[in-house]
Amino acid sequence: MAKLRTVKGMNDVLPGEIERWHRLEQAFRDRAERYGFAEVRTPLVEHTELFERGIGEATDIVDKEMYTFTDKAGEGKSGKRLTLRPEGTASCVRAYLQHNVQGQEPVTKWYYLGPMYRRERPAKGRYRQFYQAGCEVYGDPGPYVDAELIDMLVGLLGELGVRDVEVLINSLGGATTRTRYREALLAYLRPRAAELSEDSQRRLERNPLRVLDSKAPQDQEIAAGAPRVLDFLSDEDAAHFDGLRATLDALGTPYTVEPRLVRGLDYYTRTLFEVRGRGGELGAQNALCGGGRYDDMIAQLGGKPTPAIGFALGIERLLLAMGPADAEAGLDAFLAAQRPEDRPAVLVLARTLREAGLRVETDLRGNSLKSQLRRADKSGARFAVVLGEAEQTQGTAKVTDLRQQNAERREIPQAELVEALRA
């Protein structure tokens, strides 16, 4: 029988690595809350229809990457089609509508953090279960929140030491702009269809915008001469985009306008952005986070028309871009027993110290004092504390500072130990 192991593309995160996850997650939460966002947690499983209607059936995500299954059928009922969420936005919108949040407050700011599932071929920085942290704002048409959101992201990345990034922005305009642009783009691409890559030819009628961000050289050449969305923006769309840029300028947030930035989700309107890392660790998966405005989705899913914007960032990718971890906070003390009969007293003392808030470890498997101290040293503990016959009778403990090479052993009354170990 084959060895048990994780499902392809899904990974364990073990102690030693998890500390970096905590640091990232904590930085994200802290920043999001400082900006007025509150956490929302939604189920990992949703009705398949939510993603089909929310993300768009023409997208690759919905078309071929979702983990979808049929739930067990109930009495006289057929099973329902369920899907492991491939992204977070659709679920947030569903929750927003389900609990009629839009009727309770004019503007809603939510953040989320958790695993997403897409059945793609795994690669560096791309896994089948991967983690995203994201923010969503409902009820604010922008463009000021758009800029604030982007600026918040750049601030977060900087706080985490990721400074070599590129912020790309674009605008797709509203529904009417998009329709007009789509027609113009098709008019340009159709005569050149034969020259396009196979993938782009397949996408041409279904989702022509995707041809623009193809990496195939022949596609890029053709895309370079294609009409630009920005030239098709309505006056309102253009004013919105100008407002975004002016606000980013006022915030001092660097950005690049990339008219060919399109992104693979169908729901975007107007503002679109992506932050790419330039670090070598990232490989081809250099999109650290992406987002944009999706002003039409809430109405499409049955709510009253409400403007919305959001982004998601890929935790694993950000971890790659962050580089190696700082030294983790270690133990305060490692307690050792001189003789087997000292072990209960060590446990009593360990409990006292732990109750006092100290991080304390012991190793009382029955090994020698030498072995216990060797482990104390490897544990990274600041102090070694030894209890033996003499200390037991005198109510003291021998304390050694493990950071010093030939540290003297101090005999300290147990009553003063907490204080001594905090030093």
Next chain:
RNA sequence: GUGGCUGUAGCUCAGUGGUAGAGCACUGGAUUGUGGCUCCGGUGGUCGCGGGUUCAAGUCCCGUCAGUCACCCCA
């Protein structure tokens, strides 16, 4: 889904068709109450898995699975 590369100890990797190895890690010890450095010992392997070729396969061939990188996709 397509292609390239890689699978040997927990980790990093050697290994000319002829007895399975090293370093690190783990563990025991080096005049009995003290760690690191050093030294000596020990545990640990279906050589990813299945076929084939051969007197003989970790080594050669085929398949398969997994990892990884790129395409693709996207965060």
